[in-house]
Amino acid sequence: MTSQQNTGLPNKPTTERVVSLFEETCKALNMSETLEQIRPGIHALRAEKFTLVVIGEIKKGKTSLINALLGLKNVLPVSSDVATSTVFKVVYGPKRRNVVLLESGADKADATRFHEMSSDEMAKEFERLSRRKKTLIEKEVSDEDLFLYGAEDGNPGNEKGVDHIRIEIPCEPLRKGLEIIDTPGLGGLMKAHADITWSYIPNAHAVLFVLESVQSPFTKDEQTFLSNIKNVTPRILFVQTKIDVVDPAKWKSWQERNLEEISKVLGCRKEQILYFPVSSEDKQFFIDDHNPADYESSGFKPLEHFIFNRLQNIYEQALCLSVLEPVNQAAAAKESELAEALQILKADTDEKLAELEAKYTEKQKEFAEFETDEFPDIITKLQDRLQDMITEGEKELTDFLQPSQYNTVVDSFINKVRSIEQSPREINERIDELSSHFTDVCAKKASEIYYRHCQVVSGFVVTEFEYLNRRLQELCVSDIAIPKNDINEDEKTHAIALSDQAGNSLPALVNKQSDLHFSRFDMARNVFLGASVGGTIGAAAGQLTAVALAALFPVSIPFAPVIIGGMSTIGTWLGGLFSRKSTLHNQRQQIINHFQQALPGILLQLQRSYARQYSDVMIDVKRKVRDEQRRMTKTMKQQMSDRLREIKELLKREGMSVEQRRKSLDEQLLKAKNLRRAALQATGQFK
Structure with a gap:
């Protein structure tokens, strides 16, 4: 991979300075909601x-x-x-x-x-x-x-x-x-x-x-x-x-x-x-x-x-990037918003303002049609496909944990038990140990199924949000000057460069998603954030998409204490067999047969626990995805309404004079640019 010139890796002192500037800028530009979205990463950076x-x-x-x-x-x-x-x-x-x-x-x-x-x-x-x-x-x-x-x-x-x-x-x-x-x-x-x-x-x-x-x-x-x-x-x-x-x-x-x-x-x-x-x-x-x-x-x-x-x-560099990249995106979003507002303000004739008003009015009509005709279908399609994927995951989990003594996992495990060359009494004394081991085997395989389906769902949701993001961009007023978000590929290349540096020594171990760990999803999220819709839309979508998808990834479930507690009576139950007058061979077969009959109880408890957790997580994901789709669209609608309102206010020449308003916007835009420049410099991307 070819390295970029002037690229470098972030460090904590520089990142802290950028964070301080970000906090000041958020206060000055009324970006408190954006600050709260990034604050968990800031806390982790400062936790040391x-x-x-x-x-x-x-x-x-x-x-x-x-x-x-x-x-x-x-x-x-x-x-x-x-x-x-x-x-x-x-x-x-x-x-x-x-x-x-x-x-x-x-x-x-x-x-x-x-x-x-x-x-x-x-x-x-x-x-x-x-x-x-x-x-x-x-x-x-x-x-x-x-x-x-x-x-x-x-x-x-x-x-x-x-x-x-x-x-x-x-x-x-x-x-x-x-x-x-x-x-x-x-x-x-x-x-x-x-x-x-x-x-x-x-x-x-x-x-x-x-x-x-x-x-x-x-x-x-x-x-x-x-x-x-x-x-x-x-x-x-x-x-x-x-x-x-x-x-x-x-x-x-x-x-x-x-x-x-x-x-x-x-x-x-x-x-x-x-x-x-x-x-x-x-x-x-x-x-x-x-x-x-x-x-x-x-x-x-x-x-x-x-x-x-x-x-x-x-790890410190990854922590810094996890803060700097969202800060950069937030600054880019605010810069786009302010530049658009300033462009409207700089339309120095009633004719230009009227032209802009007509364009925004037309776009509002297009957006209203989208909101009425197309957007409900997008929500329905995504929810239906999510439900299909959830059903597939539930079925695979349920089938694997089918509580039957003829289940293949039970059959395989019992065959291994039959191969143990020990006396009936020795096998009986190991019942709790064998039950625990069976629980481990089943729970870990079920966890793999659970994790795999979560990852599939997360990939699908990211793709669908990218589509909605592109569709909303098409509804923007295209010829309003909006600073081009030229850091998308830079961010991607830089994230990959950091991943490669670590990956040369630590390969193929970055599947876990969490807010601060080294994750491929973090990279995907950051690239996704780069494609902002008029600024605010993309940043909000990416941040909330990451929050929604965080629920999808591995959750440790230590089932064994529950199962073992329930199995504690098996040894006593089987112990009664020794009072019967039968051959050692028959005793051994009876113990194993009774043990086989008890194993579906473990499967049933695992099945219920995994089904409950999987269902709860996926219901929450569906809700968050739906809410985020609506929020993205609502934000877009509000932006268009705000721009149109500004145009109407200018046409009426009410409130603050054009010159005063222009000066205020220039000052705010400079703050956003300085913040973005500082974030880019901290990650080595500023040229």
Whole structure:
């Protein structure tokens, strides 16, 4: 791709100056509504927070890696004990503090009532709890007592109700807002670990996936987990730990194999994967003795450079763009509006004003016909097609989660259970574990279906809004001088340039849409914003389209606690089989058959939960799309009415003199131009 001249990447100080100018301009030009639309991005820019979530299976060296990465000893407890279902958040603080965040008594009570409820009651109760904000109680503890809340032997089964533990330390790399989240180890020891890890991934700015060099290369479970998260997290980098434990030939061969498997899962070349082999042990030696050789052999230098410099810089640049581009669009819209008003004012004869009045009157008639004859059809067509797409999504979800013991997913899972070479009693003891695993398999596949249909709907809605935007442009008075929006392609090229810079190292992982993450939809939205209708229409449409479509993208649903609560009686139910006098083979078959009969209950709960969420989201999208179509048209109508009113006022020579009005418009137009120029300069697009 050919680079533009005079292009550059935005930085925070420059963006802050533009934002300050934008806030002043909004106040001066009565643009408070526009300011409120962009304010969430401004808040995120000023929050100075970057969340790095560390994930990986048990015993991969995650905690040791974090300690070594921060250049300190014992930031997090390293032990042979397995951590509970507890998250450690490491953040900057002026002094070391360990703050345990405990669930309130009400939260803990809610979490223990599921076994007393019917399936329908559990589903409704869990939905209510998922929407309620948690009330957390802070408790500061000493380093010595940390294990009482963050290790399995001190807090078995998380009986103390720990939501997470915040570790505050005076560590320089954290000062800029980096927050490192150490999630519980994956791998089947505790189902709750995976649930908690999943709840943090969608909101991560980057994910650090930890592998190791001793026990096994990139496992099938790890591949499955990566496949599940690749579309819901914006950045993934990989660290292979413990390279000091084996000889270089072995860990390098594992690295090569891991890269091969990762490239298959991500669908990219090996060279595009961010992969760092490290030794946390060697880094700790360096922390103790400051021997440069230890630091070199640890492999931490490139990892630290990427995380503490490049990764945060890329994210900061994306944050800046997420603010600068809407500011630029808002300035362009206001500039167009003021230039049009000034052009009307500068028509210095009654003849020209009368001509303009005739043109606007004619356009108003055309618009009235459009509003009466064509616009209802546009709304109906879009709503009908949306409903068809929604129905298709509902059908695919319902069919996949059909609550029948003959469902293909049930049949496939039961075949795997039959292949387990264990005694009837051992299988019976694993019923809860197997139920949980079945729930995972179904929920994650259903989530993929859900996400895919949401993305299809979002693409369709963007296309339809683009069509309506073009149609409204055709109804404008064409020969009124409106500054050409010449930054559309510049914006697109610049957005792609930034994406490519990050993409050379982090490919194919930008499917997640959120206000501030690195998203292809953000780019599409920004390009769409460039095609403004007389200024205000395009900007308003793009902003509200983004708001409407935000509802379409991934929503994590931790169903497992509901399902497992309902399955807790299965083990007791099946246990009665052992009192019968039958062969081991018959006992085994009876257990599996009864288990197969119980699985449709899980499918039914998942089906209801997904159907309810999918329906709620899509109904909301349909409403927002319809409201936005009407708002776009109403805004266009109001603009035409305002212009015609100004012309009539000029013809009557009422109110402010032409010269005074012209001077005021010139001053306002200059403010809008200065704002737009500042935004373009900040993104390197001003020539």
